[in-house]
Amino acid sequence: MPNEGKLAYLLFEYSIIAGVLLGIFYAFLSMGLNLIFGVQKIINLAHGDMVMLGGFGAWELYYTYHVNPILAVVIVIPFTVALGLALYYLLIPRLSGATDMETLSLVLFFGVSQVIEALTTLGLGNNERNLPINSIPSHPIHVLGQAFAAEAWVAAGVSLPLLALFFFYLYGTPLGRQTRAVMADSNEAAAVGIDSGRVSAISFGIGLALATSSGVMAIFVLGGVNPSEGPGLTIIAFAIVVFGSLGNPFGTLLGGVLFGIAYEAAQVYATSWSDLVPLVLVLGVILLKPQGLLGKRTRVV
């Protein structure tokens, strides 16, 4: 039987490894919110609802079409990009003439969030949806002698390549370069002839697709999803994005991982306080480094 020192070390080791796994997933879950903010300077308060819809999509695909949830992560992407483009052209032109677009966008997307929640409840009921654990690899994986839940590895294992793909898009493609240019300064981007509207529309679609595809994994990580899940997930994503630095994708990656570690540490050492982790992170960063961990005096991408 391990002595107290050994036990403390094992608990610490567990919270770090489990935290990194959870953090990768949460970075993925938050990335779309950051992308949309970075490009359009609007906060998508319906972000969590899109994550929730991804979970419902996975449930529907599994029980109606027998689609493996890992495959569902990819299937929901094109549908959500299309939905994002439609929503963009329906909503954003109405915002663009506003003198205070950021504030008006909060009101608008709060409304969108409420509509999504109401429609989901009306159409699919308000019961929590979950999927059988054996629909994905379910054997615990041992690292350094400790067992970690398979769903944590699957969520991180699915999130990591999709994050890598997203970073490749952003840093390795001409469209990604244009996206970063719009994130840095939309007027400067217009001056070189970049069609900011087109870049914004595509980014909006990708931002929502990142949300829904993470939602497929959220159904396992959270143990299930229900229509009222959205606002809570938006708060977590917002906390991670602010913590890392608004508009900075690397900040969101770092913020997600640190959030995961802090959350798992809280679960290990003070379980009942763990839900406060996102709020503590936001308050801490606002008080100590308002521009976020990777933030400079100006917003960076």
Added chain:
Amino acid sequence: MTQSAIEVSSAGVAYGNMKVLNDVSLTVEQGTAMLILGANGAGKTTLLKAIMGFLPLREGELSLLGHNVKQASTAKRVKLGISYMSELGLFPPLSVEDNLKLGCHGLHRRKVKERLDEAYAIFPDLVARRKEAAGSLSGGQRKMVGISKCLMSHPSVLLMDEPSAGLSPKYVAEVIAVLGELRKTGLTLLVAEQNVSFLAAADNACVIESGRISFRGTIAELEDNTTLHDAFFGLEGLNDHLDS
């Protein structure tokens, strides 16, 4: 007769109800350089922004390289061959090379490589720093990145807003020398400045005061105007300028 590069006729521009440009007319012939002088808030930047399409003309007409562009988007004006260097002039978080590539986005990769080689030939100091964030460079190097970015599209007309902003006299002289070299390529320049040193790189000048053009003519005509002397040169500045 050569076609005008820029022709602004009786233009009016407003922010909301506040009119900031009134009855502005000016013509810049192809291959020439015009300096727009004026105090802070006189309307220099507003005029450049209106020419680029960032601000709509409330009144008047605007044609660029023979095309009426009053209703055209900024992207269309860029396609016509107009390039604009704002006071910032670059994307600070992006690398120097990304900045340059954005200056000619949409071109084939091979063409982009050729243009990069051209830019690095003009500004060899940028080669060693091409992977660094443009915002981390010195003020002078930032201007070089900004100018290179604009030149990547091989523009016919370059609009520059306060290229001397934030630069030490040494770098101002360097920028003026670069503009002199660029003029030899036939590039048309329209430069908004407060720094009269830039007259050395110009054929013509106009002065904007409170949103109206109060003077338009050659550099010699500007120098003959006693009131403008006092306003823009001062005795010492005038002597320096005449000596140069």
